[in-house]
Amino acid sequence: xxxxxxxxxxxxxxxxxxxxxxxxxxxxxxxxxxxxxxxxxxxxxxxxxxxxxxxxxxxxxxxxxxxxxxxxxxxxxxxxxxxxxxxxxxxxxxxxxxxxxxxxxxxxxxxxxxxxxxxxxxxxxxxxxxxxxxxxxxxxxxxxxxxxxxxxxxxxxxxxxxxxxxxxxxxxxxxxxxxxxxxxxxxxxxxxxxxxxxxxxxxxxxxxxxxxxxxxx
Numbered sequence: 001x002x003x004x005x006x007x008x009x010x011x012x013x014x015x016x017x018x019x020x021x022x023x024x025x026x027x028x029x030x031x032x033x034x035x036x037x038x039x040x041x042x043x044x045x046x047x048x049x050x051x052x053x054x055x056x057x058x059x060x061x062x063x064x065x066x067x068x069x070x071x072x073x074x075x076x077x078x079x080x081x082x083x084x085x086x087x088x089x090x091x092x093x094x095x096x097x098x099x100x101x102x103x104x105x106x107x108x109x110x111x112x113x114x115x116x117x118x119x120x121x122x123x124x125x126x127x128x129x130x131x132x133x134x135x136x137x138x139x140x141x142x143x144x145x146x147x148x149x150x151x152x153x154x155x156x157x158x159x160x161x162x163x164x165x166x167x168x169x170x171x172x173x174x175x176x177x178x179x180x181x182x183x184x185x186x187x188x189x190x191x192x193x194x195x196x197x198x199x200x201x202x203x204x205x206x207x208x209x210x211x212x213x214x215x216x217x
Contacts, residue, residue, distance in 0.1 A: 048177050049065075066090075076101065089213060
């Protein structure tokens, strides 16, 4: 059940007492409806989460979840399937300051147009997936981020059916797995518990601006 959209603006600083009272009544009804919904939600489950789409923010969102886990003292792990050769800010931060809570494994060798060797790319993806399976099987690790794995799936470097079968059969009940990257296969989208598609509206690269530290990496 989704919240109904507001059809009127919130009262401004010059609102009358009647307008303020009407707004308070409206918010009280919303709170009652929301509380009723929340009362039905009591279960916990390890989620399969997909961040995909052409817009920026897929990996950034995944790393935001990693930081949340760290803040809650929850062990977590990252496997990077593409950007392994990059000296990224998230890699520096996590390995330097939070290595006790977050394992970081950079298994990729760069984007496919950089390696120009499909056999090598497939081998790197396989190594990344082997490490991912090892981490996911460990029930003490509460969240595993598979950064850019969707790209490996899209290019056929990993078998989507095999990945889904493993998650269904071997992922511990309370472990969250986050899969990022554009072009997530439809089968993965269907099987996931939570899917977010980032939509590209505008990007500075199209205006001649290169990738910059603190924004892209």
